[in-house]
Amino acid sequence: MKLFKIAFVVAFLSAFSVLGQENVKHKVTSGETIFGIAKQYKIKASEIYALNPSIKEKALQLGTILLLPSKSHSQTKSSPEIHTIAKGDTFYGIAKKYGITTVKITEYNPNLNPSDLKVGDLVYLKPQKKDSSVVNVPKVKEALTKESQVENVENLEDDEEFSNDVIHVVKAKETLYKIAKQYDTTILNLKNLNPEVTATLPVGYHLVIKKGNQPDLPVKPIDDNELPEALPLDESSLAQADLLINTASQYLGSRYRSGGTTAAGFDCSGLMYTTFKEIELNLPRNSSGQATVGTKVKRKQAQKGDLIFFATNRKRTISHVGMITEVSETEIKFIHSSTSAGVIISSLNEPYYAKRFVQINRVLD
Template structure:
């Protein structure tokens, strides 16, 4: 009964897909006129690829009357000390918004130890983990492994990662001093890069490097650590944290961005810089992405996550005079 109710809640307001309960943890969906793989997957809390894989499909093209199978994972999780919505969403392979909706939490909610969360349909369990006290056993889980929360990454001062639960309303923050990112417990120094005379090649050579909070090497790096690895070999002195780097160089207006400029983001909604990347041109930038767990290239303004959180840019490479931002 709970499986059917959960799926019904997810499909409420949808465009016509008819569902029927099947074996435990499974529901069949009959495709109706106007349905698409994207709309059905979104209503079920799955990605399109998950929907296709579950049904053995190689193409997202659907036909009316086609019966698709969804796998429902009604799982609850008891929040542990140090957990954040952002970290749990990444751990279970879901969106923060989906986790908030499934648990009936308001946007920007902050977790408390012992709080019981309901994971959305499509949540998966990390491999090689065990069920924490208070977590329910999933019905027909996508992955049978269960999960023990690791301790949150901390720096020398014991502070948690700068990526915290997001508030939905941004307040047009400007570049200003923020709380500094804690240094790693190790004494990492930027690793030398082959061909460092070409900053672009140096930056792209770090693609897919694992994200490690406080890291500054090819073994693992955070966002400001990536910037140091690229620019330190060029003789460009920069401070350690993204908030400090946001005061280096000269300000650049968004319309005057050039490749090599540093771009800054407020990922906390608190009106201060908490993330940095390197602009590559053509609305793309490279950064150490903690959500993806690696160094990635993303769109700047076109991306619905990064665009609203972009707060400004600085030019640290010698070259054309930057266009100052009016304050």
């Protein structure tokens, strides 16, 4: 009997020890998302959430220690340093194949345009030394990208046409006094044109400097009562949304460029087109076309990763698009490429966008 008890205790302790070794620890670094970490370790996002319930519905913090199942950890230890582009390859597919993140691929290949990959291009999967003997193709790539940009501009209709109001996008540390002086106007005039403005101007705010001839009529958004209730995004789709936000945020500060789809310059739909290619979702190439993709959802049910559309042209038709990055009870923030400020994050609370808001589409499902 004693022998049986001893054997049972030994077996129990052995089993406990094995279970303890089934998980590995991962420290979150800059730019990582749950979706990207899951790809890196060849596991599912749901498995990460199961082992780390405290991170659900929260922003992933830098330095967080995550427990991960170790079943595929050994597979990530060795991988080739270079991948040669084949027909149909995307950064997303390459990242999935080699168990790394698209953020890392972008970091290791700053001269490659993810939306314009050519068969035979070389993609680095690890950081490269300056004396690398591998043949590089940045100059050829740059030339191809320029040709592509010219072709895009010629074949696309204007994606965004602002009304003829004079608009100033507020920069850091700017004041009403400084802006009034710049445009040879008065603080009183700016306050009359922007009655909602307080003493502190938020960075990125669209300040009306002068009204144009076009009447500033509000666009009638789609009635929420006409839309069915939408199901919330699941964990996998939320992880994809994090990846998309992270991808688009890499381009913050890039200038506006009509027909642009690269860091050299984006128009609004070009930014969305390039961003969503990271998850192998090919959107139409202009905002009105993108507005037909997915399912329209009520404003109160908006979630990060949803597309948000505006009518900014004189015809009052959909002509501008962004992607929602943050939703709270009182505010919706979105990333987009503005004609006046390039790639920035704005708020739907800004009167300029509140008056021109049309609809929100859910494309992650």
